[in-house]
Amino acid sequence: MSEVVSYRLEGDIGVIGVDYPPVNALGQGVREGLVNCLRQGLEDDQAKALVVIGEGRTFPAGADIREFGKPPAGPALPDVISEYESSDKLVIAAIHGTALGGGLEVALGCDYRVALESAKVGLPEVKLGLLPGAGGTQRLPRLVGAKAALDMIVGGNPVKAKDAFKVGIVDEVVGGDLLEGALAYARKLVADNAPLRKIRDLDVKKEDADLFTNYEKSIARKQRGFKAPFHCIKAVQAAVELPFDEGMKRERELFAELLVSPESRAQRHVFFAEREVAKVPGLPKDTAKRDVKSAAIIGAGTMGGGIAMNFANAGIPVKILEVKEDALERGIAVIRKNYENTAKKGRITQEQVEQRMALIQPTLSYDDLSDVDLVIEAVFENMDVKKAVFTELDRVCKPGAILATNTSTLDVNRIASFTKRPEDVVGMHFFSPANVMKLLENVRGEKTSDEVAATVMDLSRRIGKVGVLVGVCHGFVGNRMLHKRQAEAVQLVNEGANPAQVDKVLFDLGFPMGPFAMSDLAGMDVGYRIREELRKEDPDNAPPRNWTDDLVEQGRLGQKTQAGVFDYKEGDRTPVPSSEVDALIAKFREENGIQSRDISDQEILERCMYIMVNEGAKILEEGIAARPLDVDVIWIYGYGFPVYRGGVLFWADSVGLKTIYDKVSQIHQETGSDTWKPAALLEKLAKEGKGFYS
Numbered sequence: 001m002s003e004v005v006s007y008r009l010e011g012d013i014g015v016i017g018v019d020y021p022p023v024n025a026l027g028q029g030v031r032e033g034l035v036n037c038l039r040q041g042l043e044d045d046q047a048k049a050l051v052v053i054g055e056g057r058t059f060p061a062g063a064d065i066r067e068f069g070k071p072p073a074g075p076a077l078p079d080v081i082s083e084y085e086s087s088d089k090l091v092i093a094a095i096h097g098t099a100l101g102g103g104l105e106v107a108l109g110c111d112y113r114v115a116l117e118s119a120k121v122g123l124p125e126v127k128l129g130l131l132p133g134a135g136g137t138q139r140l141p142r143l144v145g146a147k148a149a150l151d152m153i154v155g156g157n158p159v160k161a162k163d164a165f166k167v168g169i170v171d172e173v174v175g176g177d178l179l180e181g182a183l184a185y186a187r188k189l190v191a192d193n194a195p196l197r198k199i200r201d202l203d204v205k206k207e208d209a210d211l212f213t214n215y216e217k218s219i220a221r222k223q224r225g226f227k228a229p230f231h232c233i234k235a236v237q238a239a240v241e242l243p244f245d246e247g248m249k250r251e252r253e254l255f256a257e258l259l260v261s262p263e264s265r266a267q268r269h270v271f272f273a274e275r276e277v278a279k280v281p282g283l284p285k286d287t288a289k290r291d292v293k294s295a296a297i298i299g300a301g302t303m304g305g306g307i308a309m310n311f312a313n314a315g316i317p318v319k320i321l322e323v324k325e326d327a328l329e330r331g332i333a334v335i336r337k338n339y340e341n342t343a344k345k346g347r348i349t350q351e352q353v354e355q356r357m358a359l360i361q362p363t364l365s366y367d368d369l370s371d372v373d374l375v376i377e378a379v380f381e382n383m384d385v386k387k388a389v390f391t392e393l394d395r396v397c398k399p400g401a402i403l404a405t406n407t408s409t410l411d412v413n414r415i416a417s418f419t420k421r422p423e424d425v426v427g428m429h430f431f432s433p434a435n436v437m438k439l440l441e442n443v444r445g446e447k448t449s450d451e452v453a454a455t456v457m458d459l460s461r462r463i464g465k466v467g468v469l470v471g472v473c474h475g476f477v478g479n480r481m482l483h484k485r486q487a488e489a490v491q492l493v494n495e496g497a498n499p500a501q502v503d504k505v506l507f508d509l510g511f512p513m514g515p516f517a518m519s520d521l522a523g524m525d526v527g528y529r530i531r532e533e534l535r536k537e538d539p540d541n542a543p544p545r546n547w548t549d550d551l552v553e554q555g556r557l558g559q560k561t562q563a564g565v566f567d568y569k570e571g572d573r574t575p576v577p578s579s580e581v582d583a584l585i586a587k588f589r590e591e592n593g594i595q596s597r598d599i600s601d602q603e604i605l606e607r608c609m610y611i612m613v614n615e616g617a618k619i620l621e622e623g624i625a626a627r628p629l630d631v632d633v634i635w636i637y638g639y640g641f642p643v644y645r646g647g648v649l650f651w652a653d654s655v656g657l658k659t660i661y662d663k664v665s666q667i668h669q670e671t672g673s674d675t676w677k678p679a680a681l682l683e684k685l686a687k688e689g690k691g692f693y694s
């Protein structure tokens with residue numbers, strides 16, 4: 001018998017316990033143990049019924065994702081579950097923690113399910129580019145109906161035990177000790193002579209085929225580019241239309257297709273990368289951390305307000321400072337409105353709105369910040385303004401307070417030098433809207449202490465963000481690569497492409513929007529200010545003036561003025577190509593003696609993407625990002641790079657670094673541009689026939 005699953009008798013009930021930390025994933029040993037222990041329980045004359053339970057923090061949280069892509073080793077999970085479902089003794093799943101994926105599928109192979117009130121159950125395989133391939137798509141619709149099953153399988157979000165009880169996934173919700181509750185429930189079933197209950201034998205309601213076509217239509221926009229949600233729908237449809245065994249066969253085929261798909265490979269990569277970024281090389285898990293019990297934000301604008309909300313959401317009191325009373329009032333009103341809107345959508349209660357607002361304390365005085373553990377500055381992107389703020393913070397903040405800047409491009413080392421405690425200064429670069437976007441690019445300055453770096457990484461998780469630790473350079477990782485792409489997009493237009501064409505190519509690759517729609521959304525003035533600042537601070541490396549500067553100077557700032565690179569109708573965010581901008585571009589070409597030419601979509605794709613890959617390689621070479629996965633997580637969570645492509649560098653591997661290197665070298669030779677100079681790392685990997693991840 002396997003060590004990770006054990007069998008014991010508790011009075012007249014046999015207990016099968018899974019003990020495979022951290023999450024009791026259903027690896028080969030667990031699967032084998034589950035079968036062996038079931039057989040033992042069935043042979044045990046003293047056991048009148050069997051209970052399956054997870055030791056430690058959870059009922060199995062799914063198949064062992066690390067095994068996917070490796071040669072399969074029996075017994076297969078569907079066979080394990082089928083054996084449970086064939087048991088002639090009652091089998092009861094006792095659920096706590098998160099019974100997810102294969103874990104819930106095991107529970108669905110049992111006759112009854114008991115759950116702790118705090119437990120959650122779900123089928124999140126779709127988020128890994130998969131579908132529940134161990135009978136979940138066939139059993140769940142038989143239990144809860146096709147529509148409810150689609151919601152859980154295609155949505156992938158877990159539901160709380162009490163909601164699972166309402167729809168019939170869970171038969172009993174217990175408080176207190178789970179094992180005791182499950183044993184009592186099992187004994188009651190035995191005493192009542194309760195029947196065996198095999199989900200496979202339940203009737204499934206015949207559904208109109210429209211349910212499935214309509215469901216596909218309803219997710220088409222949100223799930224653009226993903227394969228798994230659509231396969232999930234097909235599998236549930238099979239549950240409705242086919243006998244159980246045939247449905248299982250169909251589920252298996254669809255699962256097998258997804259398992260080898262590039263989309264799922266990429267999504268599984270992202271799952272692990274998201275967890276790896278927290279494990280920073282050179283910053284061991286036991287690095288001392290500071291206690292952050294309170295925070296303050298400087299600036300009550302869109303960014304400052306959004307940042308403050310993260311702290312209030314996590315139950316951390318946060319002060320918010322502005323110099324002018326009306327700006328402060330406006331900022332607080334916006335925060336309240338955001339919360340009220342969330343409450344209207346039913347995602348939080350009105351009571352939670354008030355609780356969170358009560359944690360946000362407005363102030364006009366720096367002296368009020370003397371007792372906080374962390375301050376994040378979110379003021380105007382200008383070095384002189386930052387200097388004034390950090391000089392003030394250095395004066396008022398208590399020793400040991402962490403002084404963070406939310407700058408998106410400026411030199412964190414210089415900002416630290418405005419204080420007498422550069423070891424306490426760090427960058428915490430939030431992405432807009434700061435209360436929504438998951439990425440937090442934490443920037444470690446030359447003098448930032450290990451303790452401070454470890455604290456902000458830990459804090460990222462506490463406030464619901466994915467923190468990535470990076471080093472100092474202009475724009476850090478994300479914006480440094482973005483600026484190269486934006487400049488290339490402009491250059492493509494200079495040469496003859498039009499903005500809508502460039503945007504479409506990148507949208508089709510899977511970005512939520514193209515470079516120009518993105519700058520219209522962010523505000524064309526943001527990039528303009530950065531360029532102007534650079535022209536002042538570092539003229540040799542600043543970009544030359546182009547038609548986008550003219551747009552800003554003519555007041556075309558983007559969506560907020562209903563005119564940027566594109567035009568916008570009132571209340572509509574759809575970009576509409578603008579003849580005014582076309583004329584401006586034409587004028588720019590003429591003034592600069594540029595002969596416009598046709599530019600293919602392929603050229604746009606290569607130039608916009610390869611320039612980012614090349615920059616990403618330089619970033620790795622310089623140690624600004626520690627690993628390719630740090631770069632990829634930044635692009636996925638900060639800029640909406642499609643998860644199903646795994647990140648910019650993961651995508652580059654799929655193209656082949658030799659192909660990319662050859663093109664980068666060719667463009668470098670043609671243009672002589674420094675930006676296109678191939679990164680030494682790219683050259684090395686390409687010549688060795690390797691990828692970033694191999």
Ligand code: TC6
Nearest residue numbers: 022023025061062063064065066100101102124133134275
């Ligand atoms: C499936 O079931 C398909 C079935 C069909 C088969 C035919 N496998 O997230 P955390 C590791 S597909 C292997 O930090 P939390 C994780 O990498 C699966 N490892 O903790 C991390 O390792 P590290 C369907 C796994 O408390 C550690 O556990 N199931 C797995 O914030 C802790 O993880 C899912 O998709 C796994 N399945 O959240 C569930 N799960 O310490 C995926 C976790 O070395 N998992 N690990 O970095 C989750 O959503 C979350 O991990 C959680 C716990 C909610 C279970």
